[in-house]
Amino acid sequence: MLSQAAPIFIGTNSNGESRGIYQADFDPATGKLTAPTLAAEYKNPGFLAQHPTRPLFYAIGQPKIAFPDGMNSVATFSIGKDGILEFFGEVSAGGKGACHLALDASGSTLAIANYGDGRISTVRLNEQGIAKEVVSVISNQGSGPSLPRQNGPHAHGVYFDKANRHLFVPDLGLDQILIYPFDAATSKLGAPLTSLATAPGAGPRHMAFSPDEKHAYVINELDNTVLAASHLAGTGKLTPLGSVPTLPADFTGKNTTAEIEVHANGNWVYASNRGHDSITVFQRDSKSGALKFLQHAPCGGKTPRHFKIDPSGKWLLCAHQDSNTISVLALDPASGLLGKPTHTVSTPNPICILFIGGRE
Secondary structure (H helix, E strand, C coil), X not given: CCCCCEEEEEEECCCCCCCEEEEEEEECCCCEECCCEEEEECECCCCEEECCCCCEEEEEEECCCCCXXXXXXXXXXXXXXXXXXXXXXXXXXXXXXXXXXXXXXXXXXXXXXXCCCCCEEEEEECCCCCEEEEEEEECCCCCCCCCCCCCCCCECCCEECCCXXXXXXEECCCCEEEEEEEECCCCEECCCCCCEECCCCCCEXXXXXXXXXXXXXXXXXXXXXXXXXXXXXXXXXXXXXXXXXXXXXXXXXXXXXXXXXXXXXXXXXEEEEECCCEXXXXXXXXXXXXXXXXXXXXXXXXXXXXXXXXXXXXXXXXXXXXXXXXXXXXXXXXXXXXXXXXXXXXXXXXXXXXECCCCC
């Protein structure tokens, strides 16, 4: 164990050498990351979420025993000593191709985005925090102009607001950020509110709120842009403010964007490019919400599908799906700029990084 080490868990795509969920230790004093070790076997444990008060976390994936309806699963794990995980069971994710999940602030509900069939689902947790059953499943209709990627609805992310009153869902196939009222007492979603539409063919993938939740930032996978929007707390309403590109003007290769995060100080926004293999850094105007380009920083590997800023705010850990590595980039909170990768470790097919006890 490293001094002052913070544990992280890594979700993977179980192709090649990956066997499930991996664990490593990160030292924020030095930026060093230990070599990941297997914490639990599970198939395709993509995105992970941590319980707010219990030593539990959750992973979407493929069930140990296939469900009759072919749905994906959500599994519950307890965190033991030395990062070893104990499997507490699994239930249906309520859809196919589960790709993202989030836990609400009360610790009672998991929301799941199912890319394959476009369904949005919520799963109720029992009093012990274990995933119990699906209580809401929403199916949408429609398509977008960029075929075949937009041949139907493809929910790609799920995000609760801090008030725990709304769920926001970027749908890549529909070019919309869908918004639903949320009832924590029942874990159910209400009738949809007015959605935020992106440009046709943009393909919204993920989103991030500013710390004060006055603004939201949506990364569009297909047209390589970030859409800024104002957010009216309490109502869930999003109003578009404008988009900015993530790529250099002279870049002519193939690229799709992946992840977005707002720094904890609210001053900087980060977005990943798969193809250009970089992290784009923007300066955020806290009053207007507008973004100003600052930097294209090499990410240290191939296909940066996910990244996470560590709880200290001084490092960015980037997971490279196609080079099977995680790189550590120094981050200057005063300027927002990223340094060159200082440390890289081998990790099989990493697609999600979760700091245990850290900021989600």
